[in-house]
Amino acid sequence: GIQVEQSPPDLILQEGANSTLRCNFSDSVNNLQWFHQNPWGQLINLFYIPSGTKQNGRLSATTVATERYSLLYISSSQTTDSGVYFCAVGGGLRSGGYQKVTFGTGTKLQVLP
Amino acid sequence: EAGVTQFPSHSVIEKGQTVTLRCDPISGHDNLYWYRRVMGKEIKFLLHFVKESKQDESGMPNNRFLAERTGGTYSTLKVQPAELEDSGVYFCASSHYYPEAFFGQGTRLTVV
Numbered sequence: 001g002i003q004v005e006q007s008p009p010d011l012i013l014q015e016g017a018n019s020t021l022r023c024n025f026s027d028s029v030n031n032l033q034w035f036h037q038n039p040w041g042q043l044i045n046l047f048y049i050p051s052g053t054k055q056n057g058r059l060s061a062t063t064v065a066t067e068r069y070s071l072l073y074i075s076s077s078q079t080t081d082s083g084v085y086f087c088a089v090g091g092g093l094r095s096g097g098y099q100k101v102t103f104g105t106g107t108k109l110q111v112l113p
Numbered sequence: 114e115a116g117v118t119q120f121p122s123h124s125v126i127e128k129g130q131t132v133t134l135r136c137d138p139i140s141g142h143d144n145l146y147w148y149r150r151v152m153g154k155e156i157k158f159l160l161h162f163v164k165e166s167k168q169d170e171s172g173m174p175n176n177r178f179l180a181e182r183t184g185g186t187y188s189t190l191k192v193q194p195a196e197l198e199d200s201g202v203y204f205c206a207s208s209h210y211y212p213e214a215f216f217g218q219g220t221r222l223t224v225v
Contacts, residue, residue, distance in 0.1 A: 031212035037150070041202040042218040050212065086156060090212055100146055100169065101206075101214055103156040 002027045004089055004104035012110045013077050021072040021107045023087035031090040031101060032063050034072050038083045046072070046085075077111045084108050115139065117217035119205050125223045131193040134220045138187070138207030145188050146214065147180060151201030162188060195224045 003026040013019055023032070034046040047054050047061045049070065054061055058077075063070040074081055090101035118137040126132050138145045147159040159178070160170040164185035173180070177196070182188040192199055202221050206214040 031214070033213065035216070037202075041150075041221045043156075043202075043204055043216050044218075045216060048213045088156075088214075090214065100158055100161050102158070103148070105155055 002029065002089055002102045004087060004102050006085075006087060006104040006107050008107060009105065010108045012112065015077060015079060015111055015113050017077050018073070018075045019077060019109070021074070021085050023070045023072070023104050025068050025089045027068075029065070029089040032070050033088045033101065034061055034070070035086045035088065036083050037086065079111045079113050082109055082111050117205055117207050117215050119203075119217035119220050121220060122218070123221045123223070125225060126195055128197055128224055129194045131191065132195055132222060134190045134203050134222070136188045136190070136205030136217060138205070139209075139215055142207035142209045142215075143185070144208040145182060146206040147188070147190055148204040148206065149201050150204070151198065156204065159190075192222075195222075197224050200224045
């Protein structure tokens with residue numbers, strides 16, 4: 001199956017700082033999503049971005065599908081950004097046509113006031 | 114359009130008891146998936162329904178877990194009997210033709 005690696009695994013920021021999270025994947029995909037799991041465990045959908053660039057407020061994401069990676073940018077971080085960020089990919093050539101997604105290892109972000 | 118809805122949002126049960134989680138997918142979505150994140154580890158795939166049929170249940174951990182999808186609509190995931198290591202967050206997702214999967218906000222299960 002598809003391998004998904006995220007870096008860094010842990011990140012501590014001071015409020016107001018910017019950060020870049022990376023997601024590498026091992027196969028061609030037609031689905032890539034970024035999620036934020038907040039401290040209460042809820043999974044919040046951030047972006048559906050199999051290719052290209054999208055922005056939503058202080059967050060933006062870029063996927064370079066041909067090079068099999070995606071980046072999530074967080075600008076002017078806030079304490080409410082704390083939690084775990086996951087990328088998830090799906091639809092690779094060997095996936096059997098299923099649309100199930102495979103999650104990455106996650107980046108745990110802590111934003112300090 | 115309503116999103117994927119999961120019930121309950123949080124459940125606390127004793128070891129050995131039974132718990133049933135429910136997922137209501139987005140109307141018209143044939144694909145329904147269950148995932149879980151236990152003990153702060155990765156989010157793992159459990160199973161995939163296409164309408165009422167189990168397409169892939171390779172991620173189900175053992176026979177204490179039973180998933181059903183009545184009439185191709187909502188789905189339930191029953192854990193019987195629950196063990197301590199089952200504690201975690203259980204997510205449901207649905208999708209239609211497009212690759213994007215829409216996730217519910219999860220059910221936090223605590224087994225004490």
